[in-house]
Amino acid sequence: MTVPRARSARQSFAVTIAGLSALLITAMLVSVTVGYRLYGLDQLYHAVFAFDGSETATVLVNLRLPRAILAPMVGAGLGVAGVLVQTLSRNRIASPDTLGLNAGASLAVVLASATLGITSLTGLSLVAALGALLTSMLVFAIAAGAGGISPIRIVLIGVTIAGLGQSVVQLILTSNEAQMQNLLFWLAGSFVDRPMALAINGLPFIAAGAAIAFALVRPLDALQADDATAVSLGVPVSLVRIGCFLAISLLSGAAVAMAGPVSFVGLVVPHAARRLAGQRHGPLMLAAALIGAIYTTLADVLARFVIYPVEAPVGAVTAVVGGLVLVLLLRGRAA
Amino acid sequence: MTANPAPSISIDSLTLAYPGKTVLDTVSLDIPRGKITVLAGPNGCGKSTLLRAIRRLHRPVSGRVMLEDIGVADLSEKALARHIGLLAQNPSAPEDMTVEELVRLGRYPHQTMLQRWDSQDTRALEAAMAGTGVTSLRDRPLGSLSGGQVQRVWIAMVLAQETEIVCLDEPVNHLDLAHQLDCLDLVRQLNAEFGRTVVLVLHDLNLAARYADQLVFMRDGGVAAYGTPDDLMTQDLIARVFNVDAMIITDPAYGRPLCLPLRTC
Amino acid sequence: MTPFLPALTATRAPLLLSIMTIATAVLALSGVAFGSSWIPIDRVAAVILGAGDKTQSLIVLQLRLPRVVIAILAGGGMAVAGFLLQKITRNSLASPGVLGVIDGGALGVVIFLAALSDKSNTLVTSIVFQPLAAMAGATLGIAAVFLLSGSQSVSAVRLLLFGIAVGAVAKALVMVMMLVGPIYRTSQAARWIAGAVNEVNWTEIQITALLLLPLLALALAVARKLPPADLDEISARSVGLDLPVFRLLVFAVAAALTAVSVAFVGAIGFVGLMAPHLARLIVGRSMVAGIIGSFLLGAFMLVGADLVVRVLFSPTEVPAGTVTAIIGAPYFLFLLMSKQRHDG
Secondary structure, eight states: OHHHHHHHHHHHHHHHHHHHHHHHHHHHHHHHHOSSSOOOHHHHHHHHHSOOOOHHHHIIIIIIHHHHHHHHHHHHHHHHHHHHHHHHTTOTTOOTTTTTHHHHHHHHHHHIIIIIOOOOHHHHHHHHHHHHHHHHHHHHHHHHHTTSOOHHHHHHHHHHHHHHHHHHHHHHHHHTHHHHGGGHHHHSOOOTTOOHHHHHHHHHHHHHHHHHHHHTHHHHHHHTSOHHHHHHTTOOHHHHHHHHHHHHHHHHHHHHHHHSOOTTHHHHHHHHHHHHHOSOHHHHHHHHHHHHHHHHHHHHHHHTTTBTTBOOOHHHHHHHHHHHHHHHHHHTTOO | OOOOOSOSEEEEEEEEEETTEEEEEEEEEEEOTTSEEEEEOSTTSSHHHHHHHHTTSSOOSEEEEEETTEEGGGSOHHHHHHHEEEEOSSOOOOTTOBHHHHHHGGGGGGOOSSSOOOHHHHHHHHHHHHHTTOGGGTTSBGGGSOHHHHHHHHHHHHHHTOOSEEEEESTTTTOOHHHHHHHHHHHHHHHHHHOOEEEEEOSOHHHHHHHOSEEEEEETTEEEEEEOHHHHOOHHHHHHHHOEEEEEEEOTTTOOEEEEEEEEO | OOTTHHHHHHHHHHHHHHHHHHHHHHHHHHHHHOSSSOOOHHHHHHHHTTOSOHHHHIIIIIIIHHHHHHHHHHHHHHHHHHHHHHHHTTOTTOOGGGTTHHHHHHHHHHHHHHHTBOTTSOBSSOGGGHHHHHHHHHHHHHHHHHHHHGGGGGSHHHHHHHHHHHHHHHHHHHHHHHHHSOHHHHHHHHHHHHTOOTTOOHHHHHHHHHHHHHHHHHHHHHHTTHHHHTSOHHHHHHTTOOHHHHHHHHHHHHHHHHHHHHHHHOOOOSHHHHHHHHHHHHHOSOHHHHHHHHHHHHHHHHHHHHHHHHHHHTTSOOOHHHHHHHHHHHHHHHHHHHHHHHHO
16 A cells, blocks of 8 residues: 555656756746847757857857856755755744855855955855855854754844844945955846856855755754654764755855855745655755756846846845745744 | 563663753663653653663763663664664654654664665554554644644654664653543553553653553652552652652552642642 | 832933933044044034134034934934834834834835936935935835734744845845936935945935934833833733734834934944843833933944944945944844843
């Protein structure tokens, strides 16, 4: 009785994943072809496989293609990071943003280039990941110091740390304006004018973060229960937490390095993923990666039209959606 | 389960302290195999701490907990989790988690990176759900269940762990009278049918006396007395351990000692 | 904690308030004296009293005095708003910054600037209406937080979470509105959002003062009813206070105070959180003394923050709001942690 049941669940999940993958590919194709100017798929094919230096080909390859590749990478990373943050804090309204990780990564990038003169993309990606890691540790340390990791307070602490980070960033930027002009590009939260090199640089970080996350699938399942239960099931809780911190920092640090702060993706996506894939982290994180990729790609397309002909930062689009979802979650007492 | 005279767990002069406070002071105690041992005592006597120390959730300052001839301190996390299951006080899991998803967690210590879910796991999962009567609830989210049902699901999770020792920390807290009986009857049934050694922390002295094979009274971080409920439920001892003047009668239905508290002393 | 302490501080309150007034006045005078050139305090006093030479008059009256005066008004106004909000929500973590008031106000201002500018980017209406736009936005912001939170608004931390959510949406909309608008609006709005007291002129100060003074009077008037508002709804009614209606009134006053305070200087974070807190620590539980103390401390903080950015970062104009945020955020975390301990 249970065997066919399991198989049918697995089959239906495979169908879900296949459907999401198809949707992702469609979204990416839309992202390349739809915008201020429309292009056909044949033009895309020509531009990629028979690049002739024409204006159309240049726009497609240098402007459209990078963002169609960056957006899903960032979205997938933030989606998985969101699941990790929510499990780690046992808090369904936590996300890399509400823990201040985006702000921490942005601050690290600004500090590093202002004081250490780091400008290479790899260097800044590393610095962003480091900033995210330190921020996550700071937030959890303060929460633990306050007498336990209470779900709601951890968000308040994270949001405050985020505000602090933003203020320091603002301080450095205004007192150092000329030097910082090129950094504003990190802080906008957008995929416009991002070189393909960013995607190549970000890939190892995203891959490493995802690898750690997926290696922790089963301990994470157990960590959904309280600590005492998890320990009594034999989960090395501290070790898993450290791994989680590392993965979250790599994923959200890389996302900031690639696009700047794209708000609330890590908040919204895990909820959608849970509806499709349930609570177990293997399917859940796979679904979160795909949904995050689709969501961010489509948000990036939408950002081209909300104040047409000007482009809005994709971060503004995801912030509006995310804020509304947060209200719904709070009203539904998901947290 | 052949009769084995060796105790399931022996606790040897265990001392445990939080910063600035000694919680357990050289506690020595044997937990008999295949029996139900109930730890009871006034608030702050260290009964929950002792239970958690047995499961190595706290590290002792000195002394040790032995499973036959292996020290609990020497086992890996997963190996220990295959010997002792623990139902924590007020355990928590996400409200949208389903019953089956929670019970599956009990199989965690039996799996490794390479060895995934197998038929043995499925069998244990089904047996645990059937044994606790939650099979029909398997796809329900925890948030939709009653308090008593949730407690059964948690017991199912511990059962799925298939450990010879099961520790339960105040499992009937916040349950109404019917569910208290229901839950403890279930525990006794598991003890009788599966031969599990059970260690329970209970607040209610009369429930403790009714379900315990061995009753342990604790006070001020030490064992005040242990033995059968008939031995321990005396006016004198209850006055000494709980500071309560009580009348001890025999309950007419089950023949167990029943404590009728009169006043504090 | 000890029973005689409130009485003791109550009798001391006038003395403490006088000390705070003097401290604020001294700081304000130093705020005028300091800058790219030092002007001795006696010269400052002379200029204010109508004497003094022409260059010094220009610097003092046109450049330095306006920012000090607006800092006093804005800091004080926001602190009083914070005091009212902390009292009425019975929540020491409440402040205009976290209840959607400031973000709502920012949205009001950018929409005002975007909608009422003509093609050449000049406002088609008087700048006098900017505070009204901020007020409308601020009121809508706090109203949204309370309407959405519904029955959960009684929980301190949950209310803040709704504030965060509403604030996030408003911030994102502000970002979008700024992109829609051309440079003039963008720089106006950006200055607003960072929270800076420079570039304020006397007209704007007059508008602020004219609106702020009646609101402060109103705040003092409602203060009398604040003690029974500490009670739960039913007990409050039994001592004769219709709490839901009164609560709305206080929210409206607080929102208006915040909006007017920030209408020209922009979002100054955390003053509305810290000042009332410290004021209560210093002057005790008396409502009137608390409001006056909050005003003085808020003024002191913002004048001080502005002085800090002028001394430390000159000649760059760093917004004073960043300083208050850098001091205020750790303070908020400290409160959060100590509150957690009390809650158990």
